[in-house]
Amino acid sequence: MTINRRHFISASAGITAAMSAPMVFGASRPQVVIIGGGAGGATAARYIAKDSKGAIDVTLVEPTRSYYTCFFSNLYLGGFKDFDSIGHTYGKLANDYGINVVHDWAVDVDSNGRTVALAGGGSLSYDKLILSPGIDFVDGSVPGWDLSSQNKMPHSYKAGSQTQLLNAQIENMKSGGTYCMVAPPNPYRCPPGPYERVSMVAHKLKKMNSTAKILVLDPKPKFSKQGLFEEGWNKHYAGMIEYIGPDMGGKGVEVRPDSMEVIIDGTPEKVDVCNVIPAMKAGKIAELAGVTDGNWAPTIAHTMQSRKNSDIHVLGDAAAQGDMPKSGFSANSQAKVCAMAVRAALTDSKLFPAKFSNTCWSLVDTNNGIKVGATYEATDEKIAKISGFVSKTGEDAALRKATYEESLGWYSGITSDMFG
Amino acid sequence: MHSRFCQFKKILFSTVIIFISCYLSVYALADDRGPKLFKKCKSCHQIGPDAKNSVGPHLNALNGRIMGSIVGYKYSKAVENMGRLGNSWNRESLNKYLENPRGFIKGTSMKFAGITKESDRSELIDYVFFVSTANARIPSYQDPELDQKILSIEGDYAYGEYLSSECITCHQASGQDNGIPSITNWPVEPFVTALHAYKNNHRENEIMQMISKRLSDEEIASLAIFFNSLNN
Numbered sequence A: 001m002t003i004n005r006r007h008f009i010s011a012s013a014g015i016t017a018a019m020s021a022p023m024v025f026g027a028s029r030p031q032v033v034i035i036g037g038g039a040g041g042a043t044a045a046r047y048i049a050k051d052s053k054g055a056i057d058v059t060l061v062e063p064t065r066s067y068y069t070c071f072f073s074n075l076y077l078g079g080f081k082d083f084d085s086i087g088h089t090y091g092k093l094a095n096d097y098g099i100n101v102v103h104d105w106a107v108d109v110d111s112n113g114r115t116v117a118l119a120g121g122g123s124l125s126y127d128k129l130i131l132s133p134g135i136d137f138v139d140g141s142v143p144g145w146d147l148s149s150q151n152k153m154p155h156s157y158k159a160g161s162q163t164q165l166l167n168a169q170i171e172n173m174k175s176g177g178t179y180c181m182v183a184p185p186n187p188y189r190c191p192p193g194p195y196e197r198v199s200m201v202a203h204k205l206k207k208m209n210s211t212a213k214i215l216v217l218d219p220k221p222k223f224s225k226q227g228l229f230e231e232g233w234n235k236h237y238a239g240m241i242e243y244i245g246p247d248m249g250g251k252g253v254e255v256r257p258d259s260m261e262v263i264i265d266g267t268p269e270k271v272d273v274c275n276v277i278p279a280m281k282a283g284k285i286a287e288l289a290g291v292t293d294g295n296w297a298p299t300i301a302h303t304m305q306s307r308k309n310s311d312i313h314v315l316g317d318a319a320a321q322g323d324m325p326k327s328g329f330s331a332n333s334q335a336k337v338c339a340m341a342v343r344a345a346l347t348d349s350k351l352f353p354a355k356f357s358n359t360c361w362s363l364v365d366t367n368n369g370i371k372v373g374a375t376y377e378a379t380d381e382k383i384a385k386i387s388g389f390v391s392k393t394g395e396d397a398a399l400r401k402a403t404y405e406e407s408l409g410w411y412s413g414i415t416s417d418m419f420g
Numbered sequence B: 001m002h003s004r005f006c007q008f009k010k011i012l013f014s015t016v017i018i019f020i021s022c023y024l025s026v027y028a029l030a031d032d033r034g035p036k037l038f039k040k041c042k043s044c045h046q047i048g049p050d051a052k053n054s055v056g057p058h059l060n061a062l063n064g065r066i067m068g069s070i071v072g073y074k075y076s077k078a079v080e081n082m083g084r085l086g087n088s089w090n091r092e093s094l095n096k097y098l099e100n101p102r103g104f105i106k107g108t109s110m111k112f113a114g115i116t117k118e119s120d121r122s123e124l125i126d127y128v129f130f131v132s133t134a135n136a137r138i139p140s141y142q143d144p145e146l147d148q149k150i151l152s153i154e155g156d157y158a159y160g161e162y163l164s165s166e167c168i169t170c171h172q173a174s175g176q177d178n179g180i181p182s183i184t185n186w187p188v189e190p191f192v193t194a195l196h197a198y199k200n201n202h203r204e205n206e207i208m209q210m211i212s213k214r215l216s217d218e219e220i221a222s223l224a225i226f227f228n229s230l231n232n
């Protein structure tokens, strides 16, 4: 299928590129190419295909055949989910929604010719391009660590084999050993993610290796839902977790993967598992497409269009959009605004005012869920926060359990919303 | 869903203040086999107002409940484990369980042989879910009555469809409830009443309060007609 499509595309690329507006040519449908089949990209593909009812030709480029959600990957580490339950495939998007799913890497974007080059050698032409490539890591942000060290010191901040590797390292850790997390600086995907992970690792170790220690090295002076996490850690995991903030040496940490050492304030310390979560930036393809400014790609809030190129939209973690946290929920919310804007630009569908929302749930221990959320609106300057809420310390067990159950409902909801 | 049930739902929702006891008696009046089929379960499972755990766990708010998740009830390891893996009770899982309890959850402590007849299982599930919804995560709040002016606002379907995309991240368009209540196919009036009750903080749930506060009366009316049209 891919092959045929590529042939077709390269044959028609010249014509499409020569036309100023795709609608001029009655018979050919406008083409939307989406790079990245995650929270932002899969949602955008599904909504454009579903709501345009065949009027728009949608192609989704995603290298992996199974997308493992980062959301709930911490719950897998805690033993609350099995690995298969966080994996999703693209069959429905292809079969039920008529999306051309191309399993390949996008390696370059020619924004003048409006084409995307694929690693497999093909090329795709577009009228509108949507980038939702997630994150990549900033080189050198943790001295001593680079991608070649990810098997010794996993980041597990892109879900999949990295998550399984970290899980195996934790399960095989020697009795009384130390799990160390090097936490990332702002901004990064999923602000409560590292701290939910600490909770889940503690939950697992408490059961199977109760004398084990957890060491958190954090360059940030404060973190998301901090009071709530600390309350939970004191209650459920007293004495297990040592947290070192920037004042005490949590900043500027260096690692030595070969000797499994972390250097804190100049002093080396041996650890048994080292989970390095480096500083982040937009997925590389955003930079190649020429839409980044620094580490991220600035966008217009009303449509999620790039500020640098009006034919390109950027969603999710890669976007510098304003006040929304980088989360799966946010990416999904932005994708719907983007899908509406893209349809309005290419067909005669209506453009409604943009609305955004986000909620991030985290699990602290069995049946102890917490959440933080907000709603947002589009201003000319950015996606701006309107109002929000956060769980409170001291909530009763019934409410915490209800919050956890709500998170299960959300997971099921958002994954159906992404993959059909 | 049976048309009979829809009929009941309308009767049910047309009174804003819902008494579960009425609910049950309205149901019982109908010539339906649900209550009769439920007799098999009744010796171990309670349902309805004041239901408590007895030999088996109570069955209120069963649709969407995570397996083995009622605090204070001692489940078998097998059921608890199913829950830990994220499995919940819905039409599909309950149907399988009722057909062959020990085949579906090996190691369950429920001593029940199962119900062979598909239609019996289906009617029993209809009944249990119907009654148990009155005690579910969308509790039967005593919502304040709304001004007729608000209730008579005509919604815009297309706008409702766009706005609904924000809801559907959590409340599934298919009507599935895996931890967040189904909001499809509700009659318009209780839908509007419920959203206004969140907006005015009469109903609790921080997310719903936050989302509804941003919705105008027209937007709520538009969402109501859109979700009413999702018939599953």
Ligand SMILES: Cc1cc2nc3c(=O)[nH]c(=O)nc-3n(C[C@H](O)[C@H](O)[C@H](O)COP(=O)(O)OP(=O)(O)OC[C@H]3O[C@@H](n4cnc5c(N)ncnc54)[C@H](O)[C@@H]3O)c2cc1C
Pocket: A035, A036, A037, A038, A039, A040, A041, A061, A062, A063, A064, A067, A069, A070, A071, A072, A073, A074, A104, A105, A106, A107, A132, A133, A134, A135, A156, A157, A158, A189, A190, A193, A194, A197, A283, A284, A285, A315, A316, A317, A318, A326, A327, A328, A329, A330, A331, A359, A360, A361
């Ligand atoms: C541990 C952890 C826990 C989290 N928990 C939550 C949570 O509870 N709730 C929540 O809302 N969010 C959570 N998140 C955040 C969430 O996973 C991300 O914010 C979300 O996935 C961002 O969506 P995205 O579309 O921007 O990127 P992604 O979902 O990462 O998707 C990007 C996709 O693009 C593909 N891609 C990249 N480059 C290319 C290329 N050149 N060509 C083709 N394809 C490409 C990748 O393969 C990937 O599949 C968590 C994250 C982590 C790490």
